[in-house]
Amino acid sequence: MKTTATILKEIRQHYQISQAKLAKLLNTSVRTVQHWEQADYQPSGTAVRLIQILATDDAVYTALTNLEEENTIMYLEHDDQKFTIMGVQFRNQEEYRATMNAIISNMYEGFEPTKEDVQDARRFYDEGPISAQEMLAKIRTSTNRKVE
Structure with missing residues (x-):
């Protein structure tokens, strides 16, 4: 079984993004991503779910990137x-x-x-x-x- 640190590195390699970009997508700090990649501590809550789906679904990366670029909130009445x-x-x-x-x-x-x-x-x-x-x-x- 892969460690979270390995999965995070693979995500960044797959999408060719920096720790800063990943931190922005996960709504956390660069230092936190560094700690996760060094296995100093583990992510929790929503971050874990986002990491899991980023690792398995390219559409999620695209959606998060689009949201980040547009900086808008989607709402459906x-x-x-x-x-x-x-x-x-x-x-x-x-x-x-x-x-x-x-x-x-x-x-x-x-x-x-x-x-x-x-x-x-x-x-x-x-x-x-x-x-x-x-x-x-x-x-x-x-x-x-x-x-x-």
Whole structure:
């Protein structure tokens, strides 16, 4: 089994980043990362989880880097009690949670959902997935709207 120190070094080598960059991604100090890499002490809490997923999922690195660069907080208007996302009502917790997870996952990649996007996701539960042609038409309409 690999040590945390080894995993941290491998993460930095894999992403070709400095201890300072890793510290910024993990929201800690450079000195703390140095201590972890020297096995002086072990990370705990959220840092452990972030290190684990950074070691296994390149998308997480990309998402953290994007958040750092944009320095913005992502928020999706929702109500866990009423099962609504951006005012769009879902029939049950399962549909609500699945849609929340899908939208939030895409937000890490830069997706900025609109109420229409949430409504489209909601329609999926009633009508099933849309065809490729319908999707392309929506994209074209959306692109034209932004250009105008």
